[in-house]
Amino acid sequence: MSKTKGRKGSAERRRAQMALLEQRAAAPPPRPRREHIQAVDVTANAEKYEPCLRAIEEGLIAVYEERNQLPIDDEAERALRLLIARFEGDSARRSRSPDVDALADAVNRQIELLFRRHPLLSRAEIIGCLRYIITSIATQHVPGNPRAYFESARQIVHKRERAAQRQAGGERPTSGLWVPGQPEPRAEEEEEEVVPRRPGGLWVPGDKL
Secondary structure (H helix, E strand, O other): OOHHHHHHHHHHHHHHHHHHHHHHHHOOOOOOOOOOOOOOOOHHHOOOOHHHHHHHHHHHHHHHHHOOOOOOHHHHHHHHHHHHHHHOOOOOOOOOOHHHHHHHHHHHHHHHHHOOOOOOOOHHHHHHHHHHHHHHHHHOOEOOEOOHHHHHHHHHHHHHHHHHHHHHHOOOOOOOOOOOOOOOOOHHHOOOOOOOOOHHHOOOOOOOO
16 A cells, blocks of 8 residues: 555544534534433421421412412413422423422522431432422312412411511510611510518508509
8 A cells, every 4th residue: 555545534533523523513502311210209208398388388389479460370380390300410401481490499599408407318308398388289270270289388478477576576585675667565574663672561542452
């Protein structure tokens, strides 16, 4: 084989290699590998997971009200299933619906805020809570009312908020001082006036009985 023919073959191989590299560079990055996680069944121990369940509902209702009560129950379910995919590894997963993405993002933020005040849960436990709410959506589904779950959950969330406000409003400041925004001390909670006792236990006009 001549030297010219050898050089020509080497140039062709280099061009083929460069074309392959360019093809790989132009291809979209591979999707993250999604891991299937066996969800924890939280049904029998719902009290333990109540803070997480509340966070999920509050995230859904916040977006429902921000968007003038237009999202429907089906979009809430899609949002929670989208979150499950994210917790299973597809962290950049999005839907083609702005409402679904907004619902999923809001719930995710609520879960993150929750873990600033409560112990962390495993991904299996979080997914179990998401599936619990998905089941609740299906249970409350009413033919002819695409927002049956939202309407019910909205009432529950606001009832909890009102109860929390009443509880916070009923607390007296630890210093014993009253500040604006807190209820004024009730007369019966104030200390009774100390009445000096008369020598011999005698009562005279003006003394309290």
